[in-house]
Amino acid sequence: MQEALDRRTNHEYTALEISQLTDSHREAFRGHLKCLGCESTAHFRRETDSSPGRRGRIAHFYCRPHAANCSLIQRNADPWETNESDATVAEWVERNQTLIVRIQTPVESSEVNSEESEDADEGSRAGGGSASRTRRSTTISRGPQRLLEQLVHWPSFKTSAVRIRLPDPAQTEVPVHYAFVRFEDAQVALHTERWLGFWGIVRPFSFWAQGGSYYSNFGTENSSFRISIHRTHADAIVQRYRLGSIHDLVGHYLLLFDRARESASGRFTADVNSVHHVGFVRNTDQ
Ligand SMILES: [Zn+2]
Incomplete structure (x- = not known):
């Protein structure tokens, strides 16, 4: 304030x-x-x-x-400005607030040309309507960038029961602790075929020329999780975060929203769909 x-x-x-x-x-x-x-x-x-x-x-x-x-x-309607993360998380749960994952569309980004717009909060929406309760459920939009900041810097956010609406066509709502999966914890049997936020510290990339993609692997097995960034998306990420190259992501936090897949050969992969599907936070501990 x-x-x-x-x-x-x-x-x-x-x-x-x-x-x-x-x-x-x-x-x-x-x-x-x-x-x-x-x-x-x-x-x-x-x-x-x-x-x-x-x-x-x-x-x-x-x-x-x-x-x-x-x-x-x-x-x-946005207790963010208390700047006290745990109290804010508790308040979101208490007030039955829903976070909406907002992925910018290419049209929006060319018109607005600002990553700030992802943080525009939606106003309160009357919800429920029960005569016995006056509490309203409200929604707050958050882009991947700010969500990652909350995952990294807010102690109680990642394990909280705050409701979050994922960016899938069905707009599935789940608790935050179910919506985000650490890279190291991703399992092919549990985390494919639905939209999730995968996040963690990026490991070194290998470039597979045939697929035109950079891969960061979290294990050596076929079923081990890996993230993939197609070269056509790499430049936008490098520019947005003022990196020297895509390899400068390594050692820092990345969040990406995707419906992870198991390929025909059994490889377990989450793809960076676009620069708008990711957030990046520097790891200051290294
Ligand atoms: Zn006050």
Whole structure:
């Protein structure tokens, strides 16, 4: 959130104003600022630079958490701005919120030409309608990029029961812990013939000229999982994430949405369908 209220004076400050103060002046506000929609203390977070695969953020305030009846959160329907991931996940479950995997179509990407648009949140939708309950179910759109950031950086997201709508024609809804499969955990008997999000750290690629594809293998058996990137998709990925070559994905996190397949020869493969089906997050631990 961009504004906070000083409890002592009722003066409204913007995050930009606070960011321009010296450290000691800023420190003097600690504990005195609160949310505009509830009594929770507003904490300041300074701006962060963006880097490939990781979006920067402008200076902002956050609460951990907001009060349950916070009018600001109710207005926005997206508790992301609390910036407290575990509390956000708990709130998504509590509020029966559904995440929608949003894959940009080529038309959209040429018209909009912005990966930011994948994060546009859909508004609240009245759901249920039971007279005894006023709780609404709401939806939030997330592209693969932000979903991967949540898988990597949010401790409780990947194992959560948050509902997520997969990008298959049937728009299947499953819990998050069922929708995402680590590369190492993928099994041919369990994870083919339906759309899933496969993610993990990319291993070195081999290039198979006959198929025109780069393969990253997670085992030596035919039934071992592997991801495949056709060379026609490689350039777009290299450009989007400002890589030197497709081999620079190795050692970093990738998420791809696909209906994995078992080939006639029994090879178990998930394909990168397009640059819009993937997210990339740099592994800072290596
Ligand atoms: Zn609040």
